[in-house]
Amino acid sequence: MPIDTARFRxxxxxxxxxxxxxxxxxxxxxxxxxxxxxxxxxxxxxxxxATASAQLPCHRVVNAQxxxxxxxxxxxxxLEAEGVPFKPNGSVDMHLAQWxxxxxxxxx
DNA sequence: AGTTTGACTGGAG
DNA sequence: CCTCCAGCCAAAC
Numbered sequence: 440m441p442i443d444t445a446r447f448r449x450x451x452x453x454x455x456x457x458x459x460x461x462x463x464x465x466x467x468x469x470x471x472x473x474x475x476x477x478x479x480x481x482x483x484x485x486x487x488x489a490t491a492s493a494q495l496p497c498h499r500v501v502n503a504q505x506x507x508x509x510x511x512x513x514x515x516x517x518l519e520a521e522g523v524p525f526k527p528n529g530s531v532d533m534h535l536a537q538w539x540x541x542x543x544x545x546x547x
Numbered sequence: 548a549g550t551t552t553g554a555c556t557g558g559a560g
Numbered sequence: 561c562c563t564c565c566a567g568c569c570a571a572a573c
Contacts, residue, residue, distance in 0.1 A: 465556095504557095511554065
């Protein structure tokens with residue numbers, strides 16, 4: 440089953456745009472929610488071209504280890520400014536910051 | 548049309 | 561915790 444790139448891109452944007460302030464998602468999670476589990480790299484590709492768009496909080500997307508993009512140091516500053524919990528080694532504390540359906544309970 | 552690339556991932560050392 | 565490696569797959573070259 441081939442991938443619907445146009446729809447995939449649209450879904451990725453919608454998902455990322457829905458991430459609450461101070462919360463993060465992983466590339467794999469976005470790909471999964473968009474309906475294509477093994478396309479985490481494609482998510483990264485799309486967001487790379489979306490950095491210019493201030494409408495999209497693409498800085499709230501990190502890799503599965505909670506590590507920000509090595510080639511984009513500004514991302515860490517943006518996250519810290521939102522109060523995202525970082526561990527001493529420089530990676531996000533995913534246990535606290537990752538956005539999932541359970542996180543919806545905290546927003547109440 | 549074939550090869551290389553990468554804002555990924557999970558596991559191994 | 562760190563780096564390295566193989567698997568991954570559409571996009572870019």
